[in-house]
Amino acid sequence: MKTAVGSIALERPGMIASGIMDETGDSLVRVLESGAGAVVTKSIGLEPNPGHDNPCFMEVRGGYVNAMGLPNPGIELFKEEMEVAVPKGKVIGSIYGAGPEDFSKLAAKMEDYGACAVELNLSCPHAKGYGMEVGTDPEMVRSIVSAVKSSVSIPVWAKLTPNTHILTKIGLAVQDAGGDAVVAINTLKAMVISPEFARPIMSNKFCGLSGEAVKPVGVRAVYDLKSVLDIPLVGVGGISDWRDAAEYIMAGASAFQIGSAVGTRGLEVFQQVNEGLSAFMEEYGYSSIESMVGAAHE
Amino acid sequence: MSEVVTIKRIIDECYDTKTFVFDWDAEVRPGQFIMIWIPGTDEIPMSVSGICEHTKSITVKAIGEATRRLHEFKEGDRLSIRGPFGNGFDLSNRNILIIGGGVGTAAVMPAVVQTGADTIIAARSDRDLIMLDRAEKHAANLWIATDDGSKGFHGNAVQLMKEKLKEKSYDYIVACGPEVMLFFTYKACEELDQDCQLSLERYMKCGAGVCGCCVMDDKRICKDGPVFKKDQIAQLTEFGVSRRDACGRVVKFR
Numbered sequence: 001m002k003t004a005v006g007s008i009a010l011e012r013p014g015m016i017a018s019g020i021m022d023e024t025g026d027s028l029v030r031v032l033e034s035g036a037g038a039v040v041t042k043s044i045g046l047e048p049n050p051g052h053d054n055p056c057f058m059e060v061r062g063g064y065v066n067a068m069g070l071p072n073p074g075i076e077l078f079k080e081e082m083e084v085a086v087p088k089g090k091v092i093g094s095i096y097g098a099g100p101e102d103f104s105k106l107a108a109k110m111e112d113y114g115a116c117a118v119e120l121n122l123s124c125p126h127a128k129g130y131g132m133e134v135g136t137d138p139e140m141v142r143s144i145v146s147a148v149k150s151s152v153s154i155p156v157w158a159k160l161t162p163n164t165h166i167l168t169k170i171g172l173a174v175q176d177a178g179g180d181a182v183v184a185i186n187t188l189k190a191m192v193i194s195p196e197f198a199r200p201i202m203s204n205k206f207c208g209l210s211g212e213a214v215k216p217v218g219v220r221a222v223y224d225l226k227s228v229l230d231i232p233l234v235g236v237g238g239i240s241d242w243r244d245a246a247e248y249i250m251a252g253a254s255a256f257q258i259g260s261a262v263g264t265r266g267l268e269v270f271q272q273v274n275e276g277l278s279a280f281m282e283e284y285g286y287s288s289i290e291s292m293v294g295a296a297h298e
Numbered sequence: 299m300s301e302v303v304t305i306k307r308i309i310d311e312c313y314d315t316k317t318f319v320f321d322w323d324a325e326v327r328p329g330q331f332i333m334i335w336i337p338g339t340d341e342i343p344m345s346v347s348g349i350c351e352h353t354k355s356i357t358v359k360a361i362g363e364a365t366r367r368l369h370e371f372k373e374g375d376r377l378s379i380r381g382p383f384g385n386g387f388d389l390s391n392r393n394i395l396i397i398g399g400g401v402g403t404a405a406v407m408p409a410v411v412q413t414g415a416d417t418i419i420a421a422r423s424d425r426d427l428i429m430l431d432r433a434e435k436h437a438a439n440l441w442i443a444t445d446d447g448s449k450g451f452h453g454n455a456v457q458l459m460k461e462k463l464k465e466k467s468y469d470y471i472v473a474c475g476p477e478v479m480l481f482f483t484y485k486a487c488e489e490l491d492q493d494c495q496l497s498l499e500r501y502m503k504c505g506a507g508v509c510g511c512c513v514m515d516d517k518r519i520c521k522d523g524p525v526f527k528k529d530q531i532a533q534l535t536e537f538g539v540s541r542r543d544a545c546g547r548v549v550k551f552r
Contacts, residue, residue, distance in 0.1 A: 019509070020508055020509070020510065021507075021508070021509075021510035021513075021518070022510060023509075023510045023511055023513075023546045024510065024513050024516075024542070024546065026513065026515045026516035027510045027513050027516055029516065030516040042510075042546070048545040048547055049545055050543070050544035050545050051503070051544060051545075053340060054333075054335075054340050054341035054342070054503060055333075055335050055341035056341075056503055056504075057503055057504035057505070057506070057508070057509065058299075058300055058380060059299045059300075059380065059506065060299070061299075064504075064506070064508065066504070066508075066509070068503065068509060071503070071511065071544060071545055071546060072545060072546060073545045073546040073547045074545070077547055080548075194300070194302070194337070194378060196302045196376055196378070197337045197376075197378065199337060199338075201300065201335065201378070259508075260508065262507070262508060263504075263506045263507050263508040263521075266507075
């Protein structure tokens with residue numbers, strides 16, 4: 001079950017997706033101990049942020065919507081959480097900012113804290129001035145990735161949004177700027193309205209859709225990216241069993257992340273996916289994850 | 299999924315606390331909670347305080363913006379809810395002592411109704427006591443404690459519990475109340491080698507075990523709890539010591 005995302009070797013191919021049970025050191029350790037090959041932290045910014053008011057989450061058919069609004073204690077205080085998590089396994093530091101300078105500062109801190117890589121949140125669909133608002137402009141993406149690359153020596157991953165018609169251009173911008181991997185996808189921009197109260201339910205009005213419903217969108221995005229990129233890909237979006245994971249790998253992902261399924265299936269999902277994937281690989285004669293990567297393209 | 303329910307009945311429990319009974323067929327276990335949305339204000343977790351086949355209730359103390367707004371709701375008004383969430387109490391054993399402190403009484407009331415076990419209800423004073431009529435009807439014995447002695451035992455819930463444990467032995471204690479009460483309930487149980495289950499509380503966003511913001515150590519209050527057993531509580535270094543705010547920053551209690 002070994003795999004690698006560029007220079008980052010993973011004992012197991014599944015990671016926790018950013019935003020899920022990853023705001024505190026103890027939570028990150030618990031996820032690592034439940035069978036994840038690595039953990040990605042909550043997206044951390046320069047200053048403490050309470051996020052959007054409640055309601056900021058609800059269950060919908062096929063998944064969840066959320067408009068958490070990037071809650072986090074800020075990069076200075078996050079040091080304490082990293083000190084707890086880093087000794088227990090591979091931690092990828094997710095960060096968000098408004099431009100190249102913010103991202104560079106945050107990435108440097110994450111490297112100091114012992115992150116094995118940074119994941120740039122260029123894709124959150126519900127935070128004004130951040131996430132997909134900076135991540136859908138290829139020029140901005142190029143300047144952010146290149147600024148971060150020059151400020152850290154750990155690998156730089158860029159998490160992209162499916163809420164664009166120029167996904168491959170953005171992927172190429174990441175690659176051209178020296179980015180080490182692309183993570184796809186973040187949530188789909190969404191809205192939920194209460195007919196009884198005649199208003200959007202989320203306090204932020206807009207939110208992001210995650211869970212099983214988005215998986216085909218994510219698989220397509222990874223397939224598209226694999227068609228044009230040489231750097232490794234990490235697949236994320238609606239994975240809840242081994243078949244989902246296999247789809248992402250065959251679309252071109254070297255590793256994958258799981259988020260919403262932690263809510264629906266529990267943390268056992270990592271162990272279940274690992275076991276299922278391993279049995280499938282044995283039955284179908286795949287000797288490694290690597291031998292499956294991009295199989296659907298051939 | 300969120301559901302819209304209609305308020306059928308409102309009970310004035312005391313000067314600042316009301317119970318809202320609404321039509322809801324969902325299966326709910328004693329100790330579980332729901333997320334309730336007050337449009338334009340907030341969405342907050344609330345323990346289910348009454349469980350009937352076709353109706354459920356919540357009992358709300360007006361202490362913040364959302365709860366004060368909720369107090370303005372009338373019979374026939376609609377509420378939007380999600381849930382039920384959380385594990386609930388393990389009531390497989392009926393030789394238990396149930397303790398409710400303040401508005402925490404609401405969270406244990408379905409357990410009192412279901413088991414008919416001996417019950418302590420405690421509050422600051424006579425005027426803060428709630429749900430005594432339902433407890434009187436169902437509990438084998440009902441004992442009351444008030445901090446100022448205005449009704450029942452003069453002292454707090456933990457002091458009265460210690461008195462009662464001298465007279466009778468129970469398989470375990472079931473309790474919900476302010477964290478300081480629960481902390482000393484736990485300490486007393488440790489001293490007396492008494493088993494217990496406590497319903498804990500933290501600031502919540504998703505309620506569904508996803509976002510990780512209501513954690514105490516590595517446990518999610520919303521999904522792994524809100525009810526924790528004594529051996530689990532022994533592992534919680536943050537219990538009674540600190541909580542996390544909406545940003546995830548540690549806030550010490552004292």
